[in-house]
Amino acid sequence: MRGRYRILLGMAAGVGKTYRMLQEGKQAHAEGRDVVIGYLEPHDRPDTAVLAEGLEEVPRLRTEHGSLELNEMDVDAVIRRAPELALIDELAHTNAPGMRNEKRYQDIDEVLDAGIDVISTVNVQHLESLNDAIAELTDVRVRETFPDRILEEADEVVLVDLTPEALQERLRAGKVYPKERAEVALQNFFRVEKLSALRELALREVAEDVEARRQTLVLDPLSQQAVAERVLALVTPEPRSQRILRRAWRSAERLGAQLDVLWVRRPGRELSEEEQVSLAALRRLAIVLGAHFLEEEGDDLVAAVRNIVYDRGTTYVFVGTPDESRRREVLRGSLVSALVRELPGVDIRVVANRADRPERVQ
């Protein structure tokens, strides 16, 4: 079973995220849980160092990069140690070159997969979707980012809050950086107006997260099933399928739905060079759109679609304008009619070529 993930989010360095993480770790340790420090960012803060005393720290992995010696979390050692709870600071950190994972949040993912609970910390400015907004607010482009899904997937996101004035006080008192560095920071990143804007972003982020969780909790499984939409676009390796996929994506966006793309290949069918190019282009487009490309093999297109629809909980199917002649339709049946018949409760949408619309008569 995957471990529980708790993220302590702050507006900036110095609000007390690491301190809070250690406090929670100590509390858990006092309650009898097996707690280790997976990685503690060495901020040279005496209070933090004192608080860490008494908690076991998993030895770090030392690597050399040019003349630099770098310390990283030893993921394998944490997993081998198998504690109940690991405290891992700064999830947005970029690992040294040559490490298995590029980012620490990927390391944390492995630890969680091993069934270990994790408490981690991060500042709001590292959130990928806020990168541009943060750069505008602070004139600083943050290089170390993490995807928004990390917050969404965490079991709990807790805001570690401090007023901008209180944070400035901490800076002046040398509790965040050495005094000479603190003075420079107070003139730049840590100005009240910037901290206020960052605080607002952090508060909003956590409020949205709480709202999203509340909605998930309010809906019982049955109503969730009724509300969740999932779109399936049926494609073939030909240029017009690009249009089908684009229209399906636009509808999926409006519905807030996941998008699947399905191509059913006839067994043994060889693709022409043009078809191979079209298929590769469709796959690339699916990646750009964040859709899932599925390829099935079968003689019976409708049966293959039906299986996918029921497996994935599809509610909408997008299909191109049928190109079968009326003669073929009379003799062998229409694809759209067959889909309507075989997929009760699923909306079928036929994607037309807008250029086929008759001109409006003025």
Add this chain to the structure above:
Amino acid sequence: MSGLDLALLGAVAALGFALAAALLRRRPPRRLAVPAGARRILVPFTGSLDPTVLQAAIRIARAENAVLVPAYLLIVPLRYDEDSPLSDQVKMAMPLLEAVEHAALRAGVPVDARIEKGRTATHALRRLWEVERFDRIVAPAPSDGHGGFTEKELAWLLLHAPTETLVLKPTPRELPARLHSAA
């Protein structure tokens, strides 16, 4: 059976055949046929595509019986993984590609649209022509800061494009005020 009955039966049968034949002859909407090995004209763009450039590209494609390949180039910022979905940019690209496709199909030119991504416009272009064949490239020149490739990108394009490349200058959006007053 009398002669009249036979005549009536014959008329009904003929009517039935005529109806069936008419029904079977009806065609689905015409789809533009793309002959195998047809020429392919790439029209890459970012942000927007000037209508003058689009119309010129459509005319060229029609004259050459070619397939028009409008390609929206998505720029993936370095802070994102190259495979990240970029919904904001895609939201801009979608209606543009629909409009381009619509204009081309109305003019009787088959279309095979693309969205290609890269760290820069030239990176996306290179990725595109590494996997697909093009017989001609029509590239829009800078257009009053609204779309079009930069001078640097065009220079790169002319140097590295694997095929004949045509750079089209869009129509100026507005004549300068002093020209208006002089008129």
